[in-house]
Amino acid sequence: MIKNLPKMLDIWEKTLHWQPNTLQQEKLQKLYELIITGNRQFNLTRITEPEEFWEKHLWDSLRGVAPEGQFMSLLNNGVSVIDIGTGAGFPGLPIAMIFPNSQVTLLDSTRKKINFIDDVINNMSINNAKTLVGRVEEIGQEYEHREKYDLAVIRAVGNVSICVEYALPLVKKRGLAIIYRGSWSEEENASLENAVELLGGNIELIEQFTTPISESMRHCLYLRKIKNTPIHFPRGVGIPKQKPL
Structure with a gap:
């Protein structure tokens, strides 16, 4: 029996100036159940307990696009979003579920993870989400993706310059990249x-905050695209990691 996620309505309201309605709560619960079930086969995440999952996957995903609420109105109005290295679907799936007017592309190089996300999208009828399997260094050079997105999101570990090289080539001029x-x-x-x-x-904002349950330190970097990215970026597969800028 899979447990229920905590509702945390007061925390949603206090930290995001927003809270999920009943239908949205049901969708987040369904997402949790699908990931816990899929985790037995695909090893998607080590975070499985309800409170930790709520904080580190759901709240964290949405907190990144909601510093003082300034980007939530943009997403409500409808923008194109790409989630780079989405893994089990974060932050892309919660963004797609909560902002149905936006179009979200979930990119990962691992086929089995993309197949799982496809199953989630179909199971939950998330009509504004689609998947893309490939290496971001190659996707960033393809005409149909290069400088085509209003917003790129990436939950990052390691060298920050690698994340910048992955994200900014995909963003339109005047668009935004968010590095979690x-x-x-x-x-x-x-x-x-x-x-x-x-x-x-251009660095628009570096925001520091703490998570509401474990009080862990988090940062989000907000990068505004102010001019076209030189054509030789992103560099070839593996080079950004081998030779960070």
């Missing part, structure tokens, strides 16, 4: 500033 991170240090700023300048962006 745990820790952040002043030493990383130089690497971030260099990569953002090379890729045609």
Whole structure:
């Protein structure tokens, strides 16, 4: 028997100035159940307990697009979103479920994860989400994806310049890239500033906050695309990791 997620309506309201309605709560519960079931076969996530799942997957996904609510209205009005390296579907699936006017593409290089997400999308009739399997270095050079998205999101580990090189080539001029991170240090700023300048962006906001249950430190980096990315970015498969900017 799969447990119920906590509702946490007061925390939603306090932290996002928004809370899910009854139907949205049911959808988030259904997503949780599908992932817990799929996890037995695909090893999607180590985060399976209801409160931890709510905080580290659901709340975290939506908190990234809601600093003081300024981007939530944009998503409500409808934008094109790409979730880079989506894994089990975060943050892309919660974004698609809560913002049905936006179109969300979930990108991952692992076919079995994309197949699982396809099953979730079909099972839950998420009509504004689609999947894409491939390497982001190649996708970022393809005409149908390069500089075609209003918003790129990436939950990141490792070198921040790699995430910048993955995300900004996919974003339209005046679009936005959001990099979700745990820790952040002043030493990383130089690497971030260099990569953002090379890729045609501007650092709009670096936000620090804590998660509402475990009180873990989180950061989100908001990068505005101000000019077209030079054509030689992103570099070939594997090069951004081998030789970070």
